Amino acid sequence: MDLDGVIVFKGWNLKGGLNLEGHKDLSRQYSIINTAIPNELIYPLVDRSGNVQTALVKAGERVLKGQVIAGSKGVQGTLLHAASSGLVKENEWRMIAHPSGLKSECLIIATDGLDECCPVDEPVDYTQLSAADICEKVHQAGIVGLGGAGFPTAVKITPNNVRTIDTLIINGVECEPYITCDDRLMQQYPSEILLGIQVLLRALAIENCVIGIEEDMPEAIEAIQKAIECSGFNQIQVKVVPAVYPAGGERQLIYQLTGRETPNQGFPADVGVVCQNVGTVMAVYQAIVKGQVLIERVVTVTGMGINKPQNMWARIGTPIKDLVSQCGGYNGPIERLIMGGLMMGFSLPDDDVGITKATNCILVATSKEVTKSSEAEMQPCIRCGECALACPVNLLPQQIYWHSQGGAHQKCQSFGLFDCIECGCCDVVCPSHIPLVQYLRASKSKVFLKRREDEAAMLAKQRFERRDTRKAQEKVAQEQRIRLKKLALVKLQKESASSPVKMQDKS
């Protein structure tokens, strides 16, 4: 590549990582298509981290496209908007887009096909907005990180007295195989993305921005670089990173681009960085410049099990089956339906599940592409250390696995259990076919469980001690009462002894 101004990294700066087969050509060359309005929009009333969303509309109510229908409270609260007009149905328990494959309460809109909009804010000139205005608008538009984690964007860009930000990093590294939604966005909407970046830079009151793009996305790199040249936003720097998985991990990318190491118990802001995904930047552009709320996103529907893999603008809440049917339906026997990527996505037992803001990919995989559970017959760990070599955060997964087998979950923590980013590299290289990520995840939840139990035990202990002291106090009080009574009695007896009438004996 010989584009001026683009910095190309020769090597991957971190340890570990894997070179994976991309499978990106299934979908990357097709323009993003628009999708039809589905009959139903399904919104789970709980997000991936378990935060409850409260429904703000009632069953039977008619909602308009863009209307706020649910929201969560707190500093990290977010808003959810209807993706089309229609009637709100009774809440139902449906399977949701969650790794557990469990059902949860969902808000369901039966669409009416009219796609009637809420009154939209007049588009404003973003250069006239203050940082606080931008943050508020981003919050009102319901924007969360579209890269997968779903963290509220407004929280990330709100100025903070403790940490000084100097660099905005835009994550255009789609390191997971198969996924091409960010690639397509950068190819088709480079100037919109640049405007979104300008908005974010304004909110953060900084000038520096680096866009990290993976080396196997030449069209995207060229499109962005050309847009930078045309727009004159020269403070935006494109940097090309090697196609190593997981180069797109937030902390990994920050290290690759800036050499700064985010502390394991801290945040990117601790090293002066805010990192946003390309899709999120697009949503910010739409919210601030166009005045639109976040009701649709680009989803890659791909895999050998789908007839026509492509990228599509999908309304949040659209059931997977509707997207699949607009891609020509299933092709042959399907081994697995995955939401997200091959490495970190989760499998879904059913395709009647609404997509969420964090859904970047629907991967319909055949048995040629994924492990069959029977293939992965587990063998004992031989401590070969391949997992440690592949680990991008420098853990010794073999040791954590060993201690987790012995139930020594505290020991696991001392080996960095909670620094595991669950990227799955160790799993892929393990010759004994041990599902290491699954074991580490289980170990994490056991530590959580233990913590909760300890807290409960401590509360019970405190309660018991309080009860003990209360009992002791009651006893003292009672004895006091008895003593006083006795004294009173003696006094009475003395008085009565002097009087002619004799008291009856109490015993």
Add this chain to the structure above:
Amino acid sequence: MNFTWASAPHIKPRDSVSKIMFKVLLALLPSIFLLAWFFGCGVYINILLATSTALIAEAMVLKLRGRAVLKCLKDLSALVTAVLIGIAIPTLAPWWVVVLGTFFAIVIVKQLYGGLGFNLFNPAMAGYAFLLISFPQEMTAWAMPESLNVWLFSDIIRLIFSVQLPDAMTIDGITMATPLDVVKTQVAMNPYSDVTVLPLGIETLFAQGWGWLSLSYFVGGLWLVQQGIIAWQIPLGILSALALISAGFYFYDAQTYTSPLFHLLAGATMVGAFFIATDPVTAATAPKGRFVFGFMIGVLMYLIRVWGGYPDAMAFAVLLMNIAVPVIDYYTQPRVFGTRR
């Protein structure tokens, strides 16, 4: 439509234990041929005895432990242990030596500790040390290369299975002391003897086959490193420790101490560095720890070879360092990304 549920990552695994073990066996092949070339086809019989004992013993214990016998045998780890014992034992040792050593390695050292992945000690070396301590006489029966020309295959078979020598031959007449034996006995007899007058030159090493053998292990080992099967830190640690220490003593007093090249090419140095100490189950597991593990093996080897009671030291050095593995692992954890430097 319904789909099967599975946990991420969904990608196919790249390698398997059987493939790793198979590659180790493959890397040993040239050395096995060389052993047969220099020391007679007794090595084939040794390997045959060892592998059949290993497979039968492992199957037996697995059955007793209620494990899937075929699935476990398929990992080929028992075969690797057996072949290592087969090549480590002198080519003219009686049959029961090999059988006993392999049985001990597989049943006591490996399976009684929980089988593959759970044994604390290197099974092949524990078996070897067990034999060396119990049957020192039989464990020195290395055939003399020159005597082999007049030997028939049937003679070797008879010798191994019924310990009968061909007519007009004595055991001393057909076996020879290994170069390391020569050093040990010479120094034991006379602490002030001059090792430079002994037949320990590099030419002798190659003429007797030891040099070529070491080279073949070295090449096979490098191939395993290139294939990513063994950790390079362990052989590097062993060879560098041995070379450094022996060079120090050699340059201090060349008449008492043999040369670094001698230490690298004689005895079990190469096979140990690349094929034995690299057993991942019983070695340290972090990269830094592996170097420490290897380096300490090298140090111990030199100590035992020069001042210990045995001419060679690979088995004891490896077993001693196996004990130290948990400590090494504890102190050589790599720095996790994002934690303080």
